Amino acid sequence: MTARSPLAPRSQPRLPALSGVRLAVCETGIKYKNRPDLMVALLDPGTTIAGVLTRSRTRSAPVDLCAENLKTGSARAIIVNAGNANAFTGRHGIKTVATTVKAAAKAFDCKPDEVFVASTGVIGEPLDPGAIVGAFAALGAEAGPGRWRDAAAAIMTTDTFPKSATATAKIGSRTVTINGIAKGSGMIAPDMATMLSFIFTDAALPPGILQKLLSRAAATSFNAITVDSDTSTSDTVLLCATGARKDRLQNLRSPGDARLKSFTKALNQVMRELAHLVVRDGEGAEKLISITVKGAASEPAARRIGMAIANSPLVKTAIAGEDANWGRIVMAVGKSGEEANRDKLSIWIGGQRVARGGMADPKYREAQITKHMRSREIDIIVDVGVGKSSFTVWTCDLTHRYIEINADYRS
């Protein structure tokens, strides 16, 4: 295990037990030694589920399975292994998933289409289901409500710290809880940016509404981050609602229903917190970078400009070098292909305007920005001067450590 990221939070929140969810972990020895690498989440009958999956054209067999089973909107078990992604493993990989699902349905007394599988780790190596299904009996017996910390740790690969977040919300007169865990460090890019995240609530919500709430929250959290522009074959976010905290909501038809306001806010908060934790654990990351693009022609345009800046190796290395090299930000705006007015472009770093009206701000003093560039959290705002839309994305810097991790590690 490599050293904990310098951007890791000081402490991990303590997630409360969540009625309707039981968790268990164990060591399979498939790739890692002396650490849990298999996690199961067992869900009470009646649990609804929604998901957001990678848009990769070479997605893994487990992602295919999730896409298929999400159609039912119902979940009883989630099986997650770390160390082998079961991606690009052909017929063998499909069979491994089928065997896992069949055994899980039997062990956990549910239907096969209520079982979800996620795998993360090396691509292209066959994954034998033996060690996984062999553990189900013990996992089923051990599963308990309070093992969130173990669950978050068991799904890690190159992560340097476990990632979890929690919030409460009001639905009607009931207080409901949202607990989430995530993993991800490299191969983190737009279009489902995290590798894996599992979020649970004891609220009672129909799968259609759940899906819309999840997709919307993903757009400004997991889909607004990038570490290295590389989209994983295995990205999976699942949101489960156990319904243990039954509310009295009648005729809930739209995710925009005022009665869901508190829940939506809490869900957005949990997902954004998890997404930021993934960036904070970006491979080699030493700085968390927030990039807000405003004055864009549309929100998608603002997002694409933001991502062009966030994915630029020249911008990321300049920030690693603590150099306020805003010329590279201008370059990245230009390469995005989106509408921008070169002669109205303004840029702020750490709240100080460095460029305006298409050239360096004459009042800008580099010494004042140097202090900001030396801090752990870098704040960039770019006004592209053509419209009124804005979007914020988050990324990390590109350091020697990223090269070390990825030139030496077969992941």
Added chain:
Amino acid sequence: MTARSPLAPRSQPRLPALSGVRLAVCETGIKYKNRPDLMVALLDPGTTIAGVLTRSRTRSAPVDLCAENLKTGSARAIIVNAGNANAFTGRHGIKTVATTVKAAAKAFDCKPDEVFVASTGVIGEPLDPGAIVGAFAALGAEAGPGRWRDAAAAIMTTDTFPKSATATAKIGSRTVTINGIAKGSGMIAPDMATMLSFIFTDAALPPGILQKLLSRAAATSFNAITVDSDTSTSDTVLLCATGARKDRLQNLRSPGDARLKSFTKALNQVMRELAHLVVRDGEGAEKLISITVKGAASEPAARRIGMAIANSPLVKTAIAGEDANWGRIVMAVGKSGEEANRDKLSIWIGGQRVARGGMADPKYREAQITKHMRSREIDIIVDVGVGKSSFTVWTCDLTHRYIEINADYRS
């Protein structure tokens, strides 16, 4: 000056004098000390010109000027300075270009719309034209036909070696020559991938035909390379035909005319050679990587898949680490967004098939590939299994040296 790239060619070709082109260089001291940083190419009356320019939305004032003057199709002088890109310099930058053009027209006795300007170097710093225009009288007096080596050296910025190429061709009964120089090392990406290249021929060709020949050749040379995915604000390729070697071609209407076959081939060769030299001098490059995508739905699709692989930090760092981590190639194919059949995908590295039918090739032995991974030139072929189109792109690996260069250097 940093050490010469390990991928640099052993020797530089000796370019012959080219009738109708005179070159001169000098030191302005604008940024660099004790090295020439200003180059002028003076062209005989009747010279035609074509150009391919950056598609950046924040392109520089000199690129704006080139776009405008290319409309006339006629050229008498090209002025190039290194060290300051005169990009994102607002009204001041536009004025600098206007002053330069006016002074050049006077000094070199031509019309202002026959003057072309290219600047490369730091973005966002005002460029004073004084030192440039002040040198014109001396440059005009010194300009001679044989100074190709000096010209190639004067336009360098972070380049570690000068880049030039030459070829001859037959047009009718005449033998014509093509000489080209280029510079570029970082901020090298698709959509006009080099920063600057100037190509000259003594052939007589109308500007319309010249433009089509240049655009076609650029598609598979400069626009088929990437170092770091970052598109420059200043990318400029100009092709000048002095017409000194007058042919007898009548009614030349199409670039596909059989009488241009030899010339087209030679032009493609020179431009591809220059493009490869830019990749060989990619910042921190230790390996030249060729990526051929075949079995794609269309040629643009094949190019986009190739560029997704070539720009993937995870693929580039794996190659830097001499690791045949083809799982990352699968990932990059998937993230391209282009059609690919996961279960028919095949991958060859160094001529050996490592994956086929959507999984690892059972006959693949990693030890056999290790030797290829240790060599300077890495060859990757990917068949995406959906169609018949193919495209080849070139890139370099991503090393510690790239981080060193870009985290420390304000370019």
